[in-house]
Amino acid sequence: MLKIKNVNTYYGQVHALKNVSLHMSAGEIVTLIGANGAGKTTLLNSLSGIVPPRGGEILFQDVPITNLAPHKIVKMGISQVPEGRQIFKPLSVEDNLELGAYLYHRAKAEKERTKKTADMIYELFPILKERRKQLAGTLSGGELQMLSIGRALMARPRLLLLDEPSMGLAPIVAQEIFQVIENLSRESETTILLVEQNARAALKMAHRGYVLETGRLILEGMAADLLENKEVQRAYLGKDKKEIWER
Numbered sequence: 001m002l003k004i005k006n007v008n009t010y011y012g013q014v015h016a017l018k019n020v021s022l023h024m025s026a027g028e029i030v031t032l033i034g035a036n037g038a039g040k041t042t043l044l045n046s047l048s049g050i051v052p053p054r055g056g057e058i059l060f061q062d063v064p065i066t067n068l069a070p071h072k073i074v075k076m077g078i079s080q081v082p083e084g085r086q087i088f089k090p091l092s093v094e095d096n097l098e099l100g101a102y103l104y105h106r107a108k109a110e111k112e113r114t115k116k117t118a119d120m121i122y123e124l125f126p127i128l129k130e131r132r133k134q135l136a137g138t139l140s141g142g143e144l145q146m147l148s149i150g151r152a153l154m155a156r157p158r159l160l161l162l163d164e165p166s167m168g169l170a171p172i173v174a175q176e177i178f179q180v181i182e183n184l185s186r187e188s189e190t191t192i193l194l195v196e197q198n199a200r201a202a203l204k205m206a207h208r209g210y211v212l213e214t215g216r217l218i219l220e221g222m223a224a225d226l227l228e229n230k231e232v233q234r235a236y237l238g239k240d241k242k243e244i245w246e247r
Contacts, residue, residue, distance in 0.1 A: 007056035018215040031202040034212035040195040079157035085148040089137030100154030121150040142173035199236040
């Protein structure tokens, strides 16, 4: 489904991604782990067209998308759930979801399908249905994350990019979010590229993983193998810390 070939991305003169290559098959959950500043969010933003690469190639379902505008990338089937949620807090839950479907709002034939997508999201997150008329700014952190995921799903993506979905959430709420991610992969066959601060939790739910260090991919493999890798354990898994994510 996704092929990234020797991508190089810059912020001004700062070389943020250096010859990054990875691939994803349909239906996979693939996680990207690494320290803060390693380039994980930059990679997602390059995929979304927010920070276009200066070199290399990105193919989505064998179609080049390297230099496409973000809205065209969304239309092709890639949605991003950004770090920090970035919800429109003065608007209602319902309005935020409608904005996620902005590509379809002019097509009368899409109206019923959009309603069905919203109903699916309310089934996925019942609390959002209860609060659909409530201002988004009054939601809890976990509810905001649910809304952010729901808004991205309104565009009916085939590939969902998730950037730090558990950030700032209590462990029990984070586990609920992780369960939803697994359900999306299993039940709707949504392909997921996950950036997550809790590497252990991410690797437990993923099929495969990549390790990014200072803009370079230094390791890749099956998630179960990376969990057992001594260097990954030392650098990212914190084996000496209390395990609060055991599931």
